[in-house]
Amino acid sequence: MGAWDIGHFDNDTAADFGGRVDAAAAEKKAEVLRDVLTAVAATAPQEYAHEGQEAVAAAALVAAQCPGGDPVTTPYGPKAPLPPLPADLRPLAVRALDRLTAKNAGPLDLWADAGAGREWLAGIATLRAVLAGAPGE
Template sequence: MGAWDIGHFDNDTAADFGGRVDDAEPGGKADVLRDVLAAVADTGPEDYVDGGEEAVAAAALVAAQCPGGDPVTTAYGPKHPLPPLPTDLRPLAVRALDRLTAKNAEPLDLWADAGADQEWLAGIAALRAVLAAA
C-alpha cells in the first residue's frame, strides 16, 4: 500500500477508488460502494483480507451521509457529490470495518508494521461509531 498519511483516502488504492466512484453513473455509485464493502464483509474469519483500503474509503463515504458523519473533503476522494446513499450500506460498512480490524487483515498488519496501528484503529473506530449510531 502506497500511503502518505493515515487518512481514509491517503493511499494510492483509496485515491484511485475515489476516481472510480466519480466515473460511475449516478445510479450506480451505491453499487460501487456496496461491492467493495461486501467483498470485505463477506470474508470468513480465517480468510486473509488482502487490501481493504477501498472498503475503508467506501465506509467513509457512507459515514459522511450519516448524522454526525464528517464530510469527505480530501482532494483524493470523489470530486463530485454522491447522491443520497441507501441506508442498508451502513450495517454493511460496519461489518467491513469489523473485518478489517480483526486478525488476518492486511491493513491492520501494515499499519502495525509501520507503528501506526493505534492511530489507524482510532480513525476506524470513529467511522464505525458514526455508522453504528445511524
C-alpha cells in the same frame, strides 16, 4: 500500498477507489460502494481481506451521509458529490470495518507494521461509531 498519511483516502489504493467512484454513473455509485463493502464483510476470518483500504474509503463515504459524520473533503476522494446513499449500506459498512479490525486484515497489518496501527484503529473506531449510531434501514 503507497501512503502519505493516515487518512481514509491517503493511500494509493483508496485514492484510486475515489476515482472509480467518480467514474461510475450516478445510479451505480452506491453499487460500487456496496461491492467492496460486501467483499470485505464476507471474508472469512481465515481468509485474508485484501480490499481493506477500498472498504475503509467506502465506509467513510457512507459515514459522511450519516448524522455526525465528517464530510470527505480530501482531494484524493471522489470529486463529484454522491447522491443520497441507501441506509442499508450503514450496517454493511460496520460489518466490513469489524472484519478489518480482526485477524488477517490487510490494512491493519500494514498500518501496524508501519507503527501507526493504534492511530489507524482510532480512525476506524470513529467511522464505526457514526455508522453504528445511524439508522440502518
